[in-house]
Amino acid sequence: MTIPEQRLRAFTYRIFKSIGCSDADASLAADVLVSADLRGIDSHGVARLSGYVRLWENNRLNATPNVRIVHETPTTATIDGDGGLGLVVAPYAMDVAIEKARQYGSGWVAIRNSNHFGIAGYHALKAVDQEMIGYALTNASPLVAPTFSSERLLGTNPICYAFPAGQYPPVVVDMATSAAANGKLEIADRTGKPILEGWALDTQGNPTTDAAAVKKGGALLPLGSDCEHGSHKGFGLSATVDILSGVLSGANYGPWVPPFVAYLQPVADQPGQGIGHFVGAMRVDGFRPVSEFKANMDQWIARFKEARRINEQQPVVIPGEPEYESVQQRKTHGIPLVDAVWQDLMGLASKFGIESPAAGH
Structure with missing residues (x-):
């Protein structure tokens, strides 16, 4: 349809x-x-x-929800989402970050007591619309095992940077810090297709191509798949997202992040409130004239698009x-x-x- x-x-x-x-x-x-x-x-x-x-x-x-600022300095803030839709709470927070950036050059906002906020790129691109560089990340319910473990302790914990350009579209680096987003497994499961090796573990900690593995109690792997292929880097990125989103804001973190699945209740003795996000905005003209930056961004994009190809039919794909x-x-x-x-x-x-x-x- x-x-x-x-x-x-x-x-x-x-x-x-x-x-x-x-x-x-x-x-x-x-x-x-x-x-x-x-x-x-x-x-x-x-x-x-x-x-x-x-x-x-x-x-x-x-x-x-009564979304409100609970702590603030000229360039930073912490927002309580009052258990509201992350789809609403995160844009509110980004508006706060943009306004602080407009006044002081940059703005950084941590968010607690929220819910799933959709795609990180939506929030980061709000800053691009204001000639700024946007930053957005969120923690998520635990589905990912850290390197050398099969226990689900981290979310897919996406991270996004968005950069304005001139004649080209913005460069948007929007990615999960797991080997694959859980949504990709859900899509594969709905269509009856296997997933790629290196995405997930089964309940015994063995590699699997079963798209329903995580739903059955298995775990996603960090970006890099396993320790031999650099999963410690994905683990480190995911940890950074979790600390900025959860520990810094006063939201839950690690295994305590509430599940998006409604029939699964949050674990007891939660250390924080709800799901956490972190967003930021930086004025380009806080560093150099916007026109110069955009001209160089266009040059950067054009050069990478002209990169020598391994396969003539497959050019380099610019993020976003x-x-x-x-x-x-x-x-x-x-x-x-x-x-x-x-x-x-x-x-x-x-x-x-x-x-x-x-x-x-």
Whole structure:
């Protein structure tokens, strides 16, 4: 099923309204999810919608949060998300970071007591729109085993940098710090395909290509796959994300981060509050004139695109380039949804008495 962007956006907005979100919050949350689908990151788009609804149904998500600053200096802040949608809390935090950067050159905001915030790139790109460099990361429920272990202690813990350019699209480095995002395993599981070797371990700690391995109690591996291929680097990146997002903000961290799956309750004796994020913005003109920076960014991009190829049919791909191309394609031709996601959306439409996004299509 392929759905026009605006129909999918309107449907998603109505679902968030149905659980009690304000007009502004429902519109923002829908924008974050549909932006993920437009960018081709299907694992974090409307495929996640029913997950947020289930969290709300299990009293683990506050649809009307009082998002507020609880600690602040001229260039930093800590925000309490009041158990709200991370899709709403994180953009609020990035707005705070951008305003601090506008006044002082850079702004850095830690967030606690939040929930899953969608794609990190959405939040980092808010800074790019203001001629700034954006930074966004979040911890997540434990699915990843640290190097030399089979115990799930870390999340996929994505990290994102976004850099403005001139004639080219922004360079957006948006990636999980695990060997693969869990969403990729979910997509493979839904379509009945195996995953690549080096992505996951089974419950015995053995390598596996079973897409349902993590769902069955196995673990994802850090970026680098195993110790022989540099997994300590992925472990280090993931640890950095967890410490900045969780330990610094007062959110939960490591094995205490609450699960996104609603029927799994958070473990007892949590040291913090909810899920944590960390966002930042840096004014380019705090370092040099924006026009000069963009000209050099264009030169940097052009040179890498001209790199000598191993395979003549495969050029070097600039970070963020596939997502940019996906946006152009899907805005014109619509957003494709696999059957499992479509059935999920139909279940939500029935639950809340809302018209299907395909109605009239």
